[in-house]
Amino acid sequence: MSSSASGLPFDRPGRFWRGNLHTHSDRSDGALSPLETARVYREAGYDFVAITDHFRPEYGFPVTDTRDLRSDTFTTLIGAELHAPVTEAGQQWHIVAVGLPLDFQPPSDGETGPELARRARAAGAFVGMAHPSASLLTAADAESLDAAHAVEVYNALADRENRGDSWHLTDVLLNRGHRLTTYAADDAHLQHQDPPPCRAWIHVRAESLDPADLLTALIAGRYYSSTGPELYDVRLEDDQVVIRCSPATKILLSGGRPGAEVVEGTDLTEATLPLALFRSTHCRVTIEDAAGGRAWTNPIHL
């Protein structure tokens, strides 16, 4: 299989653009205005941010309009965090929708989370299953959210509760045949008690910073996630995966079967790992740096 057929973005045209897909402003329960929120990300070197305020009645069902925050070097995607009844744990769904129309209508009476997600997807949005671990989503919950493009596999706010990481459920879903991609996000509210922002992000491969280009790339899965290190290139060559990255202490391949291929050391910047363990399932590359930051490719289907 060539790298293009695997869906890996590294040899695609364009470049990587860094952004956060899950952010709250004072249009819901975030601390800062959309302008101030976007400034935090722009000044940290991000190329884009999606403000995804809670789409709830007490906030007037906001789809926060951030178009006036766009410039030649920084852009925004229009989105919201959607809520509707009800998960197996008896909680409201949390669904990230990025690329929503500004006139996206509030949930109708009795509309469930999965139905709301389908409506968002039909309206053109990239749909993410937000913080599954923190929401205690079951496999049945997750399978019912059939409009999801992606799982939020790492949420920096939920990490405060040691529930930041949702890889286990994701691997279960992938093994059941669901073709989901995987993103890391801040879920920043910028409240004083919160973790600092700019802790988890994605790099989207696109030819321009045009919001439409970014959205197309997101939906196609042409991105990878990070909480620190960078992946420069990941490609499949015969029965191996070849990785080049910023200095790492661990480079590993894990996925649809127990076990992993692991290389550990100091200042590792390349590795070649065999794919055989994951043949006919899926795998992903994870790297970890000396500060504990990690980066992950999307699932690679073999």
Ligand SMILES: [Zn+2]
């Ligand atoms: Zn949430």
Ligand SMILES: [Zn+2]
């Ligand atoms: Zn949120």
